[in-house]
Structure formats: C-alpha cells, structure tokens
Amino acid sequence: EAQVTQNPRYLITVTGKKLTVTCSQNMNHEYMSWYRQDPGLGLRQIYYSMNVEVTDKGDVPEGYKVSRKEKRNFPLILESPSPNQTSLYFCASRPGRAGANVLTFGAGSRLTVL
Amino acid sequence: AQKVTQAQTEISVVEKEDVTLDCVYETRDTTYYLFWYKQPPSGELVFLIRRNSFDEQNEISGRYSWNFQKSTSSFNFTITASQVVDSAVYFCALSEANSGGYQKVTFGTGTKLQVIP
Numbered sequence: 001e002a003q004v005t006q007n008p009r010y011l012i013t014v015t016g017k018k019l020t021v022t023c024s025q026n027m028n029h030e031y032m033s034w035y036r037q038d039p040g041l042g043l044r045q046i047y048y049s050m051n052v053e054v055t056d057k058g059d060v061p062e063g064y065k066v067s068r069k070e071k072r073n074f075p076l077i078l079e080s081p082s083p084n085q086t087s088l089y090f091c092a093s094r095p096g097r098a099g100a101n102v103l104t105f106g107a108g109s110r111l112t113v114l
Numbered sequence: 115a116q117k118v119t120q121a122q123t124e125i126s127v128v129e130k131e132d133v134t135l136d137c138v139y140e141t142r143d144t145t146y147y148l149f150w151y152k153q154p155p156s157g158e159l160v161f162l163i164r165r166n167s168f169d170e171q172n173e174i175s176g177r178y179s180w181n182f183q184k185s186t187s188s189f190n191f192t193i194t195a196s197q198v199v200d201s202a203v204y205f206c207a208l209s210e211a212n213s214g215g216y217q218k219v220t221f222g223t224g225t226k227l228q229v230i231p
Contacts, residue, residue, distance in 0.1 A: 035221075040123070042205065042223035090159060100147050100166065100209070103219060105159040 002027045006091050006106035013081055014114050021076040021109050023091030031094045032074040033058070033103070034066065036087040043090065049074055081113040116141045118208050120222035127196050128230050135191040135225045137206030143167075148182065148189045149207040153224070159205070165189065196229045203227070 004025045013019055025032065033048035035058075045058030049068040063085055065077040074093075078085060089109045094101040117140040127133045139148065150162040163173065165182050173180045177194045193200050206222040 033219075040223060042120075043221040045218070088157070092159075100164065102149070102161050102164060103159075104161075105151075108157050108159075 002104070004091055004093055004104050004106035006089070006109045008109060009107060010110050012112045012114065015082055016080050019078050019081060019111075021078075021089060021091075021111070023074045023076065023106060024072050025074075025091075025093040025104070026072065027093060027095070027104065028071065029093035029104075030071070030096050031101075032068065033092050034064070034074070034076045035090045035092065036060065037090060037108075038087050046076065046089075078111075081111075083113050085111065086113045087111060116143075116146075116208050116210060116218070116220045118206050118220050118222035120204075120206055120225050122225045123223070124226045124228070126228045126230060129198060130195050132192060132194050133196050133227065133229075135193075135204050135206075135227065137189045137191065137222060139187050139189065139206070139208045141208060141210060143210045145210070147209045149209065149219075150180070150189075150191050151205045151207065151221075153203040153205065154199075155201065162191075162204075193227075196227075198229050198231055201227060201229045 007022045030051050034046040035043040037043050044060050046064050047066040049055045052071050055066050068074050091106040092103040094103045119138045146167045148165045152160045152162050170182050179192045181190045203224045203226045205224045207219050209219045210217050
C-alpha cells in the first residue's frame, strides 16, 4: 500500500530533551515536507525537501532541523523542544516539484512538550 | 505572496441540510492549482479534489460539488444533503505551478463542519 509513515504517533516529552520524528514514504516521491497544525492557524510548512540532500526552510523553521540522506526518509529533529512546539505534525510527500501534484500525508504525530 | 482565506471557522448544520464552505485565494500567478482536503475526527488528511486555473468548470462528485470562479478568486465547496460522516475539518489549499524551482502549497486555516443528527 502506498503510504507515508510517521513515528511516533503520540509523544509527551519535556523541555530540552532532543527528539526525532521519523517519516518514510514508499512511493519513490522526490518531494517531502513537514507541516505543523495548530488551532486557528491551519497547516504551516516547517521544512521541505525537493530531493536527496536538498532541503529548505518553510514558513516556521525555527527550532527544527531536517535531513534527507535517503529518498524515502525525511526525519524532523527537535534539538531542544520547547512548549510552543506542542502541536500536531504531518509529513507529506508528492511526486516531483510540479504544483499540480497531490500531497500524500502521513497519519500525524501529536507532540506535547511539558 | 499567495494566500488562502477560509473565513468560516466552524459551521454546524442539521443532517440532510446543504452546506457551502467558502475559500478565497490570492495569487499573482496565472497558472495555479487549488485543492480541498478533508480531515475527519480520526486526524488523517484526505485529498478531495484538485482544479487548475484554466478549468473553471464546476465539478460534482456524488453529494459534493465545487464552484471555481476566477472572477472572485473563490473555490467553494458544497455538500448536499449532509451526513454525520461529513463532520470534519476541511482545508482549502493553493499551489503555484511555475516551471522550475519550487511550487509551494499554502493552506487555509480550515473550516470545522459539524453535522448534527
């Protein structure tokens, strides 16, 4: 089944404790992206990657890091999480850079930072 | 810069009523794509429809229909005879289609639809 897989789905952590949210897709998509969803703010892009070793900042990149060493994986790293990073996170992928291409989303990862 | 506005934060309707979700967009591009995604209470994001800027034909899929009007920069979504299963958050999104470079997808803030039995 074609899908985007995120882990963990739920996580409670404390301020300053580094964490990684993994994202993997099995559709050979070039493009991958991370979004966060907050009440009243919709989906905001954190980082995106157009291909292996090519990443760039989205609208809200502060406090996050990403890497794209393999085409299928795009982990989101929070080096020192803070309470304002409590949110619902989505990883998404699509085949290539064209604006017409539809995003496929992971199931979401709900993160709480105490 | 591109922008998507969904002015309706929450809507409640009684089952079998029709409901329209509004979406207004801003872009400087002549070629772009518009999308609707559904987020049911289970949380996943599900693609519903994509329209390109050159095709203003309205589209109907079962109880769902979409009205794209470039003159008013709107891409509204109507659910006819709503059902409880339609209860969800609905997101409108805009993607520019420039050749080369990166085509960013901008989402609206979403409209939460509650269908009451």
